[in-house]
Amino acid sequence: MNISSRLMRKGEMTRAAILETALDLACREGLEGLTIGLLAEKMSMSKSGVFAHFGSREDLQIAVLRLYHQQFEQEIFYPSMKLARGLPRLRSLFERWVKRVTVEIASGCIYISGATEYDDRQGAIRDELAAMVGTWQNALKRATEQAVKQGHLHAELDPDQFVYEMYGLVLALHHDARFLKKSGSVNRVELGFERMIKTYAPQCQEYEEHH
């Protein structure tokens, strides 16, 4: 390895280390609580040292969002894609998502906290975050549509409605466990999802009658 590529390698590693610390900070303080000053302090670097790796605070925030998205995909999306289409895959997406939000109760899910942090703001970060959440909702919708096609869910089911209700269950988990410090929320999210699957089952009479 020659000197310049070794230097580049070191630069990339430093950048990755800064980014990991920044993600950690953003999970605790919110993306808006992420400042170059705080990050430099945590990394025992100078502010200009941090700036050398990220052109601006906004670039840093977006890089953090992308890292979060990447980890989210690695933990939830890709392993679920290995399962059979239909309920097995849909269940896996939901369960892995719930598991991740449960782990994040102490720190906070950037997708969920970010939604209220940026719901009244304009700009690149909001757009990036909204696009990522949209991507996630679309992945859930596709898995739901496949479950309908496989005959695992009711043929008349509206996938957008299904995703809306799934999302609500997870938002309630984040709300009750993180803000209200209520116990038992993980059990509730699972019961709620089981009820959804049952009442949207292909043979559910209640659903047919009232649809």
Place this chain on the structure above:
Amino acid sequence: MNISSRLMRKGEMTRAAILETALDLACREGLEGLTIGLLAEKMSMSKSGVFAHFGSREDLQIAVLRLYHQQFEQEIFYPSMKLARGLPRLRSLFERWVKRVTVEIASGCIYISGATEYDDRQGAIRDELAAMVGTWQNALKRATEQAVKQGHLHAELDPDQFVYEMYGLVLALHHDARFLKKSGSVNRVELGFERMIKTYAPQCQEYEEHH
């Protein structure tokens, strides 16, 4: 009316006017975005003029929260209490709540935005907010229990589970309509609630079989 009581009256009116403006600001900027400086500017008053009515920023924030709570009760809780116990009352609580959150899409519901704003903070404001949200969830729980007693909902229903799912539907409305700017969310929240009522109905087989 003598001079001192007229002065007191004027003082109360000014305080009420400041408070209304503060609530408006808090709905837009979040409770943490509410500063004495910003408020003084909006009211064309001096900062010390605002401080004369509220001892501290925290006192002001708590007064704003109490006003919000009062308005919430006036709009949602009290009118619903006039309806018959059971589903009529429960439905009214839910529908009025949804209506209020819908109106607040442009500004933001303090109970919902506040939950992520204060979920990692300690102190008097968090405690006050959590107590208010707890009071609201308890009111929903009581109405659910009454609906069970009246035979309008399944005898084996867990009221905490029911409230959890209702809450999730409304959180999803706030999330999708306010953050993602998705249309049709109001329709989804209503469909979701109707499905809950149906699948938790006293005679629902799906619920009985799997309970």
